[in-house]
Amino acid sequence: MLLLLLITHVSVSLAVQCDLTKVGIIGGNYTVSNGGNVGSKVEYQCPKGKYPHPKYTRECLYNGLWTDHKMKAICKDVRCPKPVAFDGGDYEPRQHFYTVGNTLQFECYTGFELKGSQNRTCQENAKWSGETTICDDNNGYCPNPGIPIGASKSGTSYKMESKVSYTCQQGLVMFGSKERECLENKDWSGTEPSCRQWYTYDTPREVAKGFSSSMLENVDTTNLEGRSDRKVQILKDGLMNIFIVLDTSKSVGKDKFNEAKEASILFIEKVSSYDIKPQYCIISYASEAIPVVSLRDQDSKNADAVIEHLENFVYDSHADKQGTNTRAALHSIYQQLIEQELVYKNNNNKESFMKIHNVILLMTDGKFNMGGDPREEMKVIRRFLNVGTSKDDLREEYLDVYVFGLGSDIDQPEINDLASKKDKEVHTFHLENVDKMKEFFELMIDESDVMDTCGLSKYHSVDPDERTRASEMFPWIAKITISGSSVQYCKGTILSPYFILTAAHCFHLDDKNQKIQVIVDGKEYPVKQPYRHPKYNPISKVDKNIKRAFDYDVELLELQKKIEFSVTARPICIPCTQSTAQVLKVPGAPCSSHEKALLSEEEVKAIFIAEESKNPLEQKNVIIKRGSKRTACLEAAKKAPELKNVTDIEDAVTEQFLCTGGIEPVVDPPVCKGDSGGPLIIPVRRRYVQVGIISWGTVDHCENGKRVKQTHKNARDFYQDIFKVLPWIKKVLEESKESLTFLPN
Template sequence: MQELELLLYIVTLYTQQRYSKIQIPGGEGSRQTTGRRGNKMLPLILLSHIALSIAAPSPTVECDLDKIAIVGGEYTVSEGGNVSSKVEYTCPEGMYPYPALSRECQYNGRWTDEKLKAECKAILCPRPTMFDNGLFHPRKLRYGIGDVLHFECWGGFRMYGPETRTCQANGKWSGEVTICDDQEGYCPNPGIPIGASKVDISYKIESKVTYECGPGLTMYGSKERVCMENKRWSGAEPTCRFPYTYDTPEEVAQTFSASLSETVESSDPDKVEEDADRTIRVEKDGLMNIFIVIDASKSVGAKNFKTAKDISEVFIDKMASFDFSPRYAVISYASFAKPVVQLSDDDSAKADKVIERIKKYKYTEHEDKQGTNTRAALSEVHNMMSLEHVRNSTKFLLTRNVILLMTDGRHNMGGDPTVEVKRIRELLDIRKGNGREDFLDIYVFGLGNDISDNEINDIASKKDPEKHVFKMKNIDDMKEAFDKMLDDSEILQMCGISRDPGQLGVQEQLPWIAKISITRGSSEEKCKGSIVSRDFVLTAAHCFHLDEELHTINIRVGGKSFKAKQLYRHPKYNPAGKQDKKVEKSFDYDLALIELDKKIQFSRTIRPICLPCTSGASWALKQRGKSVTCSDHEKTLLPSDMERAKFVAEETTNALEWKDVFVKRGNWRLNCLEATKKIDKFKDTPDIKDLITDNFICTGGTEPQVDPPTCKGDSGGPLIVQYKQRFIQVGVISWGTINSCDGTKRKQDPVSPLSRDFHTDLFHMVDWLKEKVPELEFLA
């Protein structure tokens, strides 16, 4: 049947006259026939070769389903036991399927490893075989989850790395490699990963060390490392893994986070370089191409392919926030490679356009999904690079290139993919010792049970002290890693980032919210605020008395408490300043900044909001260049007389929630003024514009929807406009015309049509904010 399918495939190509050269995929190489005669004769030759098979088809081959049960675990089987059916095993936490994570029905009617009974065994961590210049204990034949190794160095040697390491649930030891070194070598002792042995102990310049993993273990990283002139070791630190060992989403996210931080910080001309992990580093005003390569073979399936697209979109959207504009190419592959976005496309540098094209691309667009031709995908990358080299050879050699490859299997056609990696390196002029390694980063994400550890390790880049190859249980784990990839990094100074509301706690959805309390004797005033930098929280001036003592102010962000170092009110805020105009209490310029007593450390639950008219907001809005103005931001965020916005309410303690409202501008704002004039306590105000100045944004009322009113305790909180996946604050909650609340709770009574809320308009406060928080880099 395979030959028949092959024949039909070739005949289809021939009859459509799509190629003058036909490549027959199969095995580790390929055969070609060229010219008119070859194209015409090949189908006839193959037809005669398999005519008897067609005339007398063989019976369907099936494997015995009674031979796949697993002791202590569960399994699923695809294709009902026919040839190519796959068995997937699962075991309880802390155990793994033995002798293999999966089995496949072969053409001889037998399952792979059929003679060995499947059972769940306890997860182990690799056993130390060598340790230089010191001792470790306890010495055991097996190390299970929770076991702890202790290390000691001999006299004259100093310990680098952890003194203890713990066996984790994924079969990996916690922490980094422990090393005992006397620092007498030209390069430092590179150490020995647990489970490996090392050959050669000379650490002179040009000296080599080689590693080998113990039985049953596979090596990730470099098998050979060389002591270089810069006193660092070439390649990547090796690790030894069992087949069931996976990287957790947290581990992957941490690596990417630290690396992406380097990308952002590289735009700072005063930055001092330090040795740190990075994924993608670009010098300021540098050039970058990013190639996203997605496996679309049959085993992936439509659902996982969509998740891979989602991951790509998340990555591109987050990269679009950095201070550079990479160009993208997106390639999907199965038996053949198919470009989704070409590097040479006019819109390849426009993140939103690239994302739009990824969304439209369907899994079904791959006609042949039987194979996994990784080499073809990397060959397509090489072809795109070659075209760029021809178009602009000068810029080409100054451009950094990043390849993200996602696959759920090993290649089974097209040949060795590392051949294309070598061709790409040659094209980029990356040679030993010529200092161009940073112009190529290949990250490989192996997903699931069918991955070849050696293959994905061989394809991935190897750089000290970085990690470019990851093996993950499934694509959902990879999506979780990418969702978390910004969590615990300095890069979190990027403003207006939130997490998926469906997955995490409210504080992670609203990481910029600050809770403010002011203690006055036996009473306590509560307000909200927003984190705008490491030092400042933005809030409303009316939350504080004019003679407020700093020690009475407490600020909580992300569960952490801060005190006020200084309180700055807008200099034009004067509650009694308009009493001669019959405005009993004026809220004009109702704005304050609290300078904290210590800097905020950003994390997954503590991040800054974007303020308009700042460079951070420009990147969030995808508006770049020196010509961008504050007015451009306003037109983007509030383009019409009726725009959706959000504020944050706390009707019960620690229960933050979004409230959706409409910002009223133009004629709708005039309605706000007219509604306010009809309220008894404001009827005597001669000019309502003395009460409601142009410094206020209006929300509330019952048209076009019933807007939830703000309540006591909401004051000082942000009024936010969401732009795609980013959040920009446009106002600060100030005052309302009608009290529709019992304390912090909104009444069940219908909201009055006259009810309006007013928020200090931050577009009108830029000059003062620029003066007080210059680190935000306000637009000129």
């Protein structure tokens, strides 16, 4: 009888549907999943500056009713919190509420110094622009901690060990620390609080700024070539654990899980591009926690292997166990830390274990419904790592817990409570959509500490609100103008603060009065000294019916003033340097290993950077033909009018050159004259390594400065192979005492 009742209940529940005519929203749009059956979700979208009331979502319940079914959905104006209190000054205008575009103006009384933002504007994400405005009389041991908009503060003493506490205006949710203490170092403990509407979210740029700045509090920049500003190297003896924790519960859903997984893969790629080699642990959790990668795994330090494990892990791995047991996930972290500590103890190295910087990235909607309160497990982890247990040494730098709210419908207080609280850092983020997480990870690359790490680019940015400038996408490109008896336009690449790499054929050999103009990101850099390869001689093969030879087509330009590296001016990577060894993951290997890693295949995917007369720089994808595939390049070159009388085509197309072009296996975009001297590049993960210099081609594909479509099957483009001229490049740079360390052969 009991079985019959259960079967009947299941059958009825499957048959129940909610009325789809009841879910419309005034002033906005919506989508419905699963056709209105039990468990279906409605997601609302409103125009910018508005939010869906009463919630972003509704769910179809077993009784055939939508959640909040008595309330009509409507798009309402976004409102920013209003000031509750402001000490030492005044503000205007005073209004009952503030909507998008409204601006507050602050002013301090005589004797008080204004800190933070004088003017703040209400933004579309329900947050005020700028920083908390503070009027400080500078009489405290610690500076005035201020009162965030929407909050009230108790405590007016700013002496050492004094405490202040905050409460948010009714209806607002607090992110950050409710209580802060004035410390001996004159900083305040915890994180500055903020009071937020339930629909407030963080933009990708805000998240990127907050996350990457606090993440880089624990890294240092150490140049492999001996300077102190080249590569990101982890402090604490280079020890770091990164735990990525993915909420795979029913409330998060498959789509949001997949977005979070893709964002995690992107994060690992980003960390890898900075030459950081942490130990990874990846945990997926629903009703139970499943370690996807454990600290004990042999490949937990191999970024590529970790990514492969994560790619192979699917949402359905938890089967029907779709509860939300966040505590189980954190307990798994705790167990792995215990195992790791035991390994260090057995090696008589417990001291090093205590120096490991542990980073936890928790991606969740914050709605635990089983396993107990995850905040209690977080306390256990903190005690185990001796973080925050001793007032004399809080050890907060050894644990960073970042919590990312997945989707619009999250439990804000819980994600705030789980995250770390550190002064001048942000560890709790609520993104408008999960796919924004990928955008934020893309933006992480723009950090001042790694500006001169070679081969970095903002090319992968997906920020829809701001078009990435060409100089940010290709920051290693230099534009060169050579004036003399005629004007020549070429490109080059930044090798170091004082050197540009380009092609020798761009310059007039017999013109002593030519003027060379180098432009990097719109700024002109005068040339101190050009260096041409001693074996470059365009008339050396006239006796072989080659009117112009291009062997050793390479030139270096030494600049009079230093290029200050920035997001729009960075060096390119070239083979056989220690920096590129890190990119290729072959540190300590000889130069020959670089050629094998980059050019071992017969068809190698590469790019060059093109520029039309009216268009910005853009990437063109080509295929380098090597081995047996290079034979077609030789045959095509024979048909070039300038080479028709050449007896042996390999006198013209020597081993000095790499080849692209033709229509097999795909049509390669053509190179034009203005591209000369520019780089042929092989992307390696998210870094760029130059292997060639644009030299010459068999067909001119430009008409009046405009590139025409490649249709000629015998069109080929040739590039000076950098491997063939590396000894000379090394010699010039070392004699000029330029900071670039080359590897032995």
